[in-house]
Amino acid sequence: MASYYSVDAILTDAQKVPCAFELDLPGLGFIDGNIKKGTQVNLPLWLGGYLAVQKFGEPILTTDLPPSLAPRVLNALKANPRTVDLRALASHFYELSARVLDLFDEDEIVDVLTMSFKARAAEIADHATHTQGALVEASGFLRGLDEMERQLFRAAHDSSRAVKAWLGESTKKKA
Structure with a gap:
């Protein structure tokens, strides 16, 4: 595991990965205010990984290989x-x-x-x-x-x- 302050770790975690939402999320969309189930987005690895690995309930999204x-x-x-x-x-x-x-x-x-x-x-x-x-x-x-x-x-x-x-x-x- 890289250091929290490692520039290489920060740059790695900022890489985009393809993700698909598994839930409808009202009020979180940018243009129409809603994110629909199945919406495809590219998110930074740190965020996509965090949202894909939920310990309670179903995951908010799934990630795919970059x-x-x-x-x-x-x-x-x-x-x-x-x-x-x-x-x-x-x-x-x-x-x-x-x-x-x-x-x-x-x-x-x-x-x-x-x-x-x-x-x-x-x-x-x-x-x-x-x-x-x-x-x-x-x-x-x-x-x-x-x-x-x-x-x-x-x-x-x-x-x-x-x-x-x-x-x-x-x-x-x-x-």
Whole structure:
């Protein structure tokens, strides 16, 4: 669970998810003053999730998977996860997916996301360990990474650079 003050958590919870009202709600509509049962709206994840998970009585609305987890996206991730531009789908793709999957019991989606993260992480590590010249070349690669993957890239790149510096220092001491 992310911190309450985490900017990434706030941005993730602000992502819109498709919702459908399950009740008539008189007096809560914007234009005509009423929300009818079956009305489709896009609400922020925090609000949609809260209204969909009611502990008492029937839920006010139901949520659906966001477009970033649509079947066409999942099929593309199954085919070749390295080619999917996750940032274009959602800047915090994996965090959004984890939050949405708290509301749904979708084992297949969890499997696809796990497989794609592993494949993408291997490529991220490969790009992160190259020299500075390759880093500039990898900038096109960086454009398609979501925020978690960018943090992983930075950590791997900084670690690789620190190990190279340490190895350089240890060889100087031996010589």
